[in-house]
Amino acid sequence: MLLENKTAVVYGGGGAMGGAVARAFAREGATVHLAGRTLAKLQKVAEDITTNGGRATTALVDAYDSDSIAAHLASIDGPIDVCFNGVSVRETQDIALVSMSVEDFVRPVEDAARTNFLTSTAAARRMIEQGRGVILMLSASSARESGFEMGGFSLACASIECLTRTLAGEVGRYGVRVVALRPNFTPETHPEWNLGDDTLKPLIAGTALGRLPKLSEVAGTAAFVASDHAGAMTGAVVNLTCGAIVD
Template identity: 60%
Template sequence: MRLNDKNAVVYGAAGSIGGAVARAFAREGAHVYLVGRTEKTLEAVADEIIGGGGRATVAQVDVHDRASVAAHADQVVEQGGSLDISFNAVNVNEVQDIPLVDMELTDFMTPIIESARAHFITATAAARRMTAQRSGAIVLLSSTAAGESRHRMGGFNIACAGVEALTRSLAGEVGRQGVRVVCLRPNFTPETVPGLAADDPELQPLIADTRLGRLPRLAELAEAAVFAASDGAGAMTGAILNLSCGALVD
């Protein structure tokens, strides 16, 4: 298994993407530490992982609280011996479908501030402990919004672009200490919205933008996260993995 005996922290593990990645990490042998604000929903993911023969531990932590994130990271190291993988799938509040010239400043700034704060806190907490052990992989989550211009995304595209900038800058700081930093850039994923069909007419403008004629699947995001965190991606850092189904072409 590609992540055998690794300790992986997944922030936002009760969400669609976080849960899918957590399950994939566990299937590949990692002990997954599920982090979020609501213990009940985290326990549901943990029960599924444990029921499938995996290992999972739940912690209720606010990723915007730097001291709490640091304390939890220390617990992972104390209990597991190392912190090998960090993945952040925490949602941000954002307002879209309003022209920038008509948008309230607060609505524009909210996703930028929330995303920057959460990713900075979780990534640097992991980086401190990983550089001390001289190994580890930090996987961040952006979206195609970082490179798009046609859709009315408010401050969300700037938030995503900021995550990708953080990926590059942090990778440049910690690479010589054996730590890799990689970012996933998926397109909108219909499975993250309950009841939304992949061929829903409202998705057609997004699908039309792609070269594959479809949008990414959760399983594909999870598989990419496993690869990014594994030794198979050992030569990769400061990189943005394009999971846009060809909506953006590098």
């Protein structure tokens, strides 16, 4: 297994993306500490993991608050091998930038910068002491697209990728890796939208593979990147856009 005897912390562990990544980590042998603000959602993911023979804990953690993050990390005994932030940001879309308020534009940028900075640096301090660890952040194809009415979400994603590069440059000498995942829109993360084919067609048409990424593909890639098989990878953004972005 890719992550046997590893310990992972997943922020936003009760969400669609965070939950999928947590399940993938557990399938690959990691003990997963699920952190989030909705206990019922965290417990559902933990139940899925333990039912399938994995190991998971849950904790109410505000990933926008440094004291909450620090207290949770302090409660975990032993090394922390992997940190993944899958926390959602508040965003306003479907409004042209020229018609948007500065508050609506800046909100997702501030949210993304705050939660990713707090969780990644808290994990980094622990990992520097250990001399090893992997920090994973979640971006999106918006970071590189000329999107239509995306509001501040594009800049939020770009900020995550910038933080990935800068933090990687600082902590690499201590044996800590930092990588961002950049999927395209993943329909399974929003089943409540009941999206029809007409809604997805423009997104699909813009991909080289003629489809959008699967949640299992993003989660499986996260597990691989967190493993020793990707030990030479840091400061990188992993392209999971199905060719919507060609590097």
